[in-house]
Amino acid sequence: MQIRFNGELIHTEHHSLDAFLVSMVDTKQAFAVSVNGDFVAKQNYQHTTLHEGSQIDVLSPMQGG
Amino acid sequence: MLNGHNDTIKNKIESSEMSYPQSLFKNSRLLLGTAQYPSPKLMQQAINTAQPAMVTVSLRRQGSIAGGAEFWDLVKQTGVPVLPNTAGCRTVKEAITVAQMSREVFATELVKLEVTGDDYNLQPDPFALLEATTELINQGFKVLPYSTDDLVLCQRLVEAGCQVVMPWGAPIGSGKGLLNPYALKTLRARLPDVHLIVDAGIGSPSHACQAMELGFDAVLLNTAVSQAADPVRMAGAFRQAVQAGRDAYLAGQMQSRETASPSTPVLGTPFWQQS
Numbered sequence: 001m002q003i004r005f006n007g008e009l010i011h012t013e014h015h016s017l018d019a020f021l022v023s024m025v026d027t028k029q030a031f032a033v034s035v036n037g038d039f040v041a042k043q044n045y046q047h048t049t050l051h052e053g054s055q056i057d058v059l060s061p062m063q064g065g
Numbered sequence: 066m067l068n069g070h071n072d073t074i075k076n077k078i079e080s081s082e083m084s085y086p087q088s089l090f091k092n093s094r095l096l097l098g099t100a101q102y103p104s105p106k107l108m109q110q111a112i113n114t115a116q117p118a119m120v121t122v123s124l125r126r127q128g129s130i131a132g133g134a135e136f137w138d139l140v141k142q143t144g145v146p147v148l149p150n151t152a153g154c155r156t157v158k159e160a161i162t163v164a165q166m167s168r169e170v171f172a173t174e175l176v177k178l179e180v181t182g183d184d185y186n187l188q189p190d191p192f193a194l195l196e197a198t199t200e201l202i203n204q205g206f207k208v209l210p211y212s213t214d215d216l217v218l219c220q221r222l223v224e225a226g227c228q229v230v231m232p233w234g235a236p237i238g239s240g241k242g243l244l245n246p247y248a249l250k251t252l253r254a255r256l257p258d259v260h261l262i263v264d265a266g267i268g269s270p271s272h273a274c275q276a277m278e279l280g281f282d283a284v285l286l287n288t289a290v291s292q293a294a295d296p297v298r299m300a301g302a303f304r305q306a307v308q309a310g311r312d313a314y315l316a317g318q319m320q321s322r323e324t325a326s327p328s329t330p331v332l333g334t335p336f337w338q339q340s
Contacts, residue, residue, distance in 0.1 A: 064152055065121055
């Protein structure tokens with residue numbers, strides 16, 4: 001299915017957010033996740049299902065003012 | 066003349082409690098941004114020199130900017146507490162989501178809440194800011210809202226539960242200093258029990274000193290240090306300026322006069338005779 005990951009349209013076979021993150025994210029870095037604009041806490045990754053057109057944002061610490 | 070100046074001094078001096086938000090300022094009254102330094106290493110050196118109360122950080126899409134992991138390691142090494150921002154958010158929902166994500170990543174209830182209302186001067190959207198503030202406080206956050214210097218907005222933010230409010234001195238990154246000292250003095254006088262931080266627009270140590278002389282509890286700045294020719298040296302200059310301004314405020318400034326008044330005793334002036 002097609003999803004949007006960090007703003008880019010990509011194809012994935014993963015329907016579980018947990019599995020998707022393992023395949024796509026640098027888990028050595030601190031990160032947090034939102035799906036369709038809503039925050040998803042770490043304990044809810046495995047219970048979150050991705051759908052066609054889901055928008056996933058994975059954010060990590062960065063410089064800020 | 067605005068009232069409340071002396072009461073504010075008394076309250077701050079007599080306060081011995083170190084609960085929030087007093088605890089934020091136990092070691093420093095300078096908050097420093099971590100962006101736009103020539104290198105991550107210089108950023109770390111500037112932080113170590115400034116010894117700020119907190120450093121501001123953000124969240125961005127993973128991999129969008131090189132060096133994110135190194136940056137975060139260097140910040141952690143300084144041991145300075147972090148204040149995550151919601152920079153770039155333009156709606157209430159965006160700001161709330163980023164705040165929630167920041168709480169998980171940075172393990173802090175504190176959030177520097179930014180909701181931009183205008184892309185030209187990055188002016189906060191007062192209506193969205195108040196709405197997001199109210200919701201985040203309901204969710205247990207300690208919100209430090211980046212606001213304009215509008216008195217009524219700041220009052221509403223306090224009524225929503227903010228113990229700290231951060232009015233701008235000038236637009237972000239402009240370095241223009243305190244564009245409206247009257248408005249800032251009014252805020253200080255009308256909100257004597259609220260911790261006020263001048264955030265944004267400070268371009269030189271004298272601007273920071275001026276804010277502290279007005280009785281602000283702290284200043285938050287970034288570009289003035291990171292874009293200096295020598296950021297580390299400028300970090301030290303700001304550290305001293307903030308302390309000087311704070312000491313001057315507590316010392317109580319003399320009243321200015323319209324005319325000269327000799328400081329050397331007039332009595333006994335040589336060569337002078339009564340005609």
